[in-house]
Amino acid sequence: QSVLTQPPSASGTPGQRVTITCSGSDSNIGSNYVYWYQQFPGTAPRLLIYRNNQRPSGVPDRFSGSKSGTSASLAISGLRSEDEANYYCAAWDDSLRGPYVFGSGTEVTVL
Amino acid sequence: QVQLQESGPGLVKPSQTLSLTCAVSGGSISSGDYSWSWIRQPAGKGLEWIGRIYTSGRANHNPSLKSRVTISVDTSKNQFSLKLSSVTAADTAIYFCARDTSGWEDYHYYYFMDVWGKGTTVTVSS
Numbered sequence: 001q002s003v004l005t006q007p008p009s010a011s012g013t014p015g016q017r018v019t020i021t022c023s024g025s026d027s028n029i030g031s032n033y034v035y036w037y038q039q040f041p042g043t044a045p046r047l048l049i050y051r052n053n054q055r056p057s058g059v060p061d062r063f064s065g066s067k068s069g070t071s072a073s074l075a076i077s078g079l080r081s082e083d084e085a086n087y088y089c090a091a092w093d094d095s096l097r098g099p100y101v102f103g104s105g106t107e108v109t110v111l
Numbered sequence: 112q113v114q115l116q117e118s119g120p121g122l123v124k125p126s127q128t129l130s131l132t133c134a135v136s137g138g139s140i141s142s143g144d145y146s147w148s149w150i151r152q153p154a155g156k157g158l159e160w161i162g163r164i165y166t167s168g169r170a171n172h173n174p175s176l177k178s179r180v181t182i183s184v185d186t187s188k189n190q191f192s193l194k195l196s197s198v199t200a201a202d203t204a205i206y207f208c209a210r211d212t213s214g215w216e217d218y219h220y221y222y223f224m225d226v227w228g229k230g231t232t233v234t235v236s237s
Contacts, residue, residue, distance in 0.1 A: 037224075044207055045224075050221065050225075099160075102160065105158075
């Protein structure tokens with residue numbers, strides 16, 4: 001059972017905006033940065049967003065992250081077929097559950 | 112560009128110890144203020160952070176696994192390793208190694224994996 005909660009799935013048509021939520025608590029999202037990782041089937045995860053809303057070089061600006069209180073969101077604007085993947089949020093956790101926890105993952109489908 | 116490659120037995124018997132190594136290429140494991148971590152993923156499920164180690168030997172582990180986990184580093188071989196003892200079928204997973212970037216900004220600690228290995232599948236079965 002994951003410490004951070006995400007919806008199991010999300011979908012949209014090409015060009016649409018899709019938002020994935022990540023719900024945590026005071027000990028993780030509420031007091032630490034949030035990260036997002038993208039994972040295609042059969043491959044390793046790739047860092048997509050760090051420190052809540054920063055994109056590593058090479059990540060398209062269609063991907064954006066935000067955080068408010070104990071929740072965070074990943075938005076994909078201008079959805080493309082190549083965005084079909086699993087997305088995981090993560091955060092440092094100051095409680096005994098930590099120190100680093102992942103979300104349950106959201107599978108994004110492009111219709 | 113730094114690359115990571117996991118290696119080790121793909122099959123481990125229950126109650127035995129799982130041993131994996133992550134070879135670092137394209138750079139020295141000792142350069143920069145990085146830590147090196149292990150993450151696992153059961154088939155069709157989410158990611159679980161196992162632990163990390165600095166080249167100084169300082170390490171952190173997932174509390175749920177701590178008593179069974181040993182992470183070590185060998186700077187002379189440019190690699191780090193994972194040992195997980197007393198394994199059961201629940202330890203069957205893809206195991207990834209990764210390079211971590213961490214530090215402090217605006218009084219907040221940041222920590223993320225920016226380079227990943229391809230992963231290696233470990234099955235626990237008799």
